[in-house]
Every structure is written in structure tokens, then in C-alpha cells.
Amino acid sequence: MVSIGVTLLSGGLDSTTVSAYAKHRTDRLTALTFYYGQIHSTELDSARQVSASLGIRHELVDVSSFGKVAWYSALTSPDVIALPEERDASQMGQSIPSSYVPLRNTFFITVSAAYLESQALWAIEQEKLKADEIQATLFMAPNAIDYSGYPDCRPEFFEKMKEVLKYGSKLWSEYNIPMNIETPIIHLSKGEIVRWAKDLDAPLTNTWSCYQGGPEPCGTCDSCILRAKGFQEAGHPDPLLVRLKGGTS
Amino acid sequence: MVSIGVTLLSGGLDSTTVSAYAKHRTDRLTALTFYYGQIHSTELDSARQVSASLGIRHELVDVSSFGKVAWYSALTSPDVIALPEERDASQMGQSIPSSYVPLRNTFFITVSAAYLESQALWAIEQEKLKADEIQATLFMAPNAIDYSGYPDCRPEFFEKMKEVLKYGSKLWSEYNIPMNIETPIIHLSKGEIVRWAKDLDAPLTNTWSCYQGGPEPCGTCDSCILRAKGFQEAGHPDPLLVRLKGGTS
Numbered sequence A, B: 001m002v003s004i005g006v007t008l009l010s011g012g013l014d015s016t017t018v019s020a021y022a023k024h025r026t027d028r029l030t031a032l033t034f035y036y037g038q039i040h041s042t043e044l045d046s047a048r049q050v051s052a053s054l055g056i057r058h059e060l061v062d063v064s065s066f067g068k069v070a071w072y073s074a075l076t077s078p079d080v081i082a083l084p085e086e087r088d089a090s091q092m093g094q095s096i097p098s099s100y101v102p103l104r105n106t107f108f109i110t111v112s113a114a115y116l117e118s119q120a121l122w123a124i125e126q127e128k129l130k131a132d133e134i135q136a137t138l139f140m141a142p143n144a145i146d147y148s149g150y151p152d153c154r155p156e157f158f159e160k161m162k163e164v165l166k167y168g169s170k171l172w173s174e175y176n177i178p179m180n181i182e183t184p185i186i187h188l189s190k191g192e193i194v195r196w197a198k199d200l201d202a203p204l205t206n207t208w209s210c211y212q213g214g215p216e217p218c219g220t221c222d223s224c225i226l227r228a229k230g231f232q233e234a235g236h237p238d239p240l241l242v243r244l245k246g247g248t249s
Helices: A013-025 A041-054 A064-069 A104-125 A155-167 A190-200 A222-234 A239-244 B013-025 B041-054 B064-069 B104-125 B155-167 B190-200 B222-234 B239-244
Strands: A002-008 A028-035 A057-062 A134-139 A179-182 B002-008 B028-035 B057-062 B134-139 B179-182
Touching: A002 A013, A002 A104, A013 A028, A013 A041, A013 A134, A013 A190, A028 A041, A028 A104, A041 A057, A057 B064, A064 B057, A064 B104, A104 A134, A104 A155, A104 A179, A104 B064, A104 B104, A155 A179, A155 B155, A190 A222, B002 B013, B002 B104, B013 B028, B013 B041, B013 B134, B013 B190, B028 B041, B028 B104, B041 B057, B104 B134, B104 B155, B104 B179, B155 B179, B190 B222
Parallel strands: A002 A028, A002 A134, A028 A057, A134 A179, B002 B028, B002 B134, B028 B057, B134 B179
Antiparallel strands: none
């Protein structure tokens, strides 16, 4: 059996953990990083370093045109639509926040699956591997925190998407190979993710979570706070901070 | 009822006919034209002129990065994968030709639907139109000739795709509005398409079908031959050729 995989890697904690897991699960793994014009290079550098640490192929995909098409969102049109206000926990899951980007996960999965299908068709038609010995899997890192609000982070959505990847692909129509979508951290807390990352020996030192692109994490943005909480819950120091402070982790 | 639509317009005969139909069916219609780096400008000019003739909004979407991701195809990697050989009619529908581009229609529909959803969310949340008075429809021009070979041109595929557009969108999850996909010429012959285009008063003079970007159609490529056959079957002269020869049609 030859297991071919694609992992969606932003360079943050969650997708790095999932990518480390994917590395264990596959024989041929490629990490795809989506970038828009405006993304700061710290995050791209992290994705590159994580891929190098894991010893996997890494490809950047320019998706800036999607932001223009999926324009009705606080993320793609901050001048038109207000950013989400602070909501307390009781409001979570009751309505979809304005940071929702129309069909973003449908788009990310479709683009990643087109690459995955290409890799698998190559293996069958050019390398002449047997179709019944090929497995094809997408690895993604949606998490319960997102899943409470966004429709395209719910398990039902991923089930529907798998059906489309069957009916719309040559890989299934001609070779009977489904493309699976694995979302292994969807129900984990941030602390559980950190603990699992440690077990997997994921290269957390190379990850970047801060919304800012400075030389070190700001420590005050939502993403920094969530990350700090995760390491605290897990009872581990953050190896990125240890390294920046001159430690050796 | 306010009917919002997006039509996928290449500037050729089929998508122009479908767009003319979509114009009759909607109150707010936008034509999207996908372009790659290499496309000749004649086709883009046609799409612009068709949109102007129909009096609809027209947007170009750069999808050149998708060609790099969906790389295993005779269309995206002609140096790696051989172009399809001539096949007689008895072979049609038996296997998927090498011109298949991984998940192309999944990608085109997703990008178009992200725009459609944006337009509809704007109407509800900013214009304050009532959600139960909004209809949202994508119009596409796959045809029986393609449908015999490509998995993502089959009616079953479009049904699965509609499910994803429900489960993955805010438009359905929060407002109960499905995005429909209409493929009105899927079972028509080229002659029937030409006859319908005439009934719809579609601006066929502005369409371009030739694979070459010359000042006039070559008359010898597959697309020119198929187009000529359509007009012959329908018993109409091709208004593009009439115009180029100095006529007035």
C-alpha cells in the first residue's frame, strides 16, 4: 500500500500538529500553504521551516484572487463589513460570525484535492502503481473553537465534501479510489493539541501563531493568548518562547 | 422575489446562450470569466462584448494558480501528459480523456458560488431584503459532448455539489437559501443550442469559439468545425462570419 497525502499547513500550532501526524500516516506527503498578497512573511517562513523539519515537500499556492471573489466578509472586505464583536461563550454557536469567508473551506479542500488527485493519477498512470494499492488523504486542522460557528467546519460538511470528491474526480470514477479528509483535532482543546504535538514530536519551535509579523510574538493578540493557554493547560513551556529567550528547546 | 445569478461565461457559443437565458431568469446577474496567463485576448474580448450586449456586470477572475495545482492533465502539463488521441464515437464515454483537469468544475463552481453567496449576503445583511424573497442561482454550460467523458459534467456530480453548497455556506445554514446550479444545455445538440440561442436573441455575433486568437476563426480546429456543424444543423448562417465578411447580421 502506498499512502499519498496532502496537508494544509499555515505554519501555526494546529496545522503543524496535524502535519506531524500526517507524516506518520503517509508515504508521500506534500504540505500546501495558501497565501494572499497581504500575509506577513513570518508565517510563510514558519511553514517552510516546519516542512523542512518534517522532511516533506512544501508548495505555496497563491489564492489572492479568491479573496476578491469571496468578498462579503470582515476578513476580505474590512472596510465594508465590521469585524466580529467580542461574544461571550453563551453566544458561541448561535450565529455565524462576520469573519465567515464564503465557501473558504470548500475552496481550500478543492484546491488541495486537485493536487492530491494529480499526485495519485501520476502514481497510477505514469509510475504504473496498482490502483488498489493507492490511498489518498487530505489532512486539515479545523478545530472545535471554529467549528462552533462556521458551517464549513462541521463534520456534516466534510462528509458532503467527500461525496463531491468522489463524483467529481477521475480518481474515483475510473480507479475507485476515494479521497479521504481527516480532521484529527476537530474535537480537541488547545491543551490537548499541545500534548498530542509533544507526543508526535511536532516541530513546535518553528511554528508561528501571532497575528503580527514582528521579530517575536506580541503576546497580547487573540492568537497569542489562545496559544499561551494551550501550553499552560498542557503543562509545557512554549519552545518558541524558550528559543527566543536564548534557551535550547 | 429577487433573483440573484452568476453565469460562467467563456465568450463561446454555449456559455453565451446560457447567459442570455440567465438574463431572462434573474434580476441581478454577473458574468464571471476565468482566465489563465496563456489565454488569447480574443476570447476575453468576446466575453466582455457579450456581457455589454446583455447589459450585465462582468468580472474577470485570475485562476492561473489552479493550473499549477491541478497539474496532472494534458491541458495543464502538455509536456508531461499526451493530448487525447482521436477517438471514434464508439469509444466515447468509456474512459476519461487525458484532457481531464482534476476537479476543474468543482473549482469553477466553488469560486462562482463564493461570489454568488457574497452578493446574496450583501442583499440580506446590508440592503435588508427579506431572506425568503431571495433566490440564488449559478448558470453553467456543460454539454452532452463533454458529459460523455468527464466525471464532473454528469448530473449526479451537480447534485452532490449542490449539497456541499448548502452545508458549507452561511446562506443556507443561517438563511435557508440553497444555491441552485442550472445546466440548461446539458442534453442539447449543437444545432439545438444554436436554435435556442436565436429564440433567446443571444448576441452570437460577439462570440468566439476558435482555439486560435487570429483576426478571424481558422475554420479548421475542432471548435470551429463543431460550431459550423451547429449552424448548419440549425439552418442559420453564423452571424460572426456574416459580420466579418462585411454583412450586417
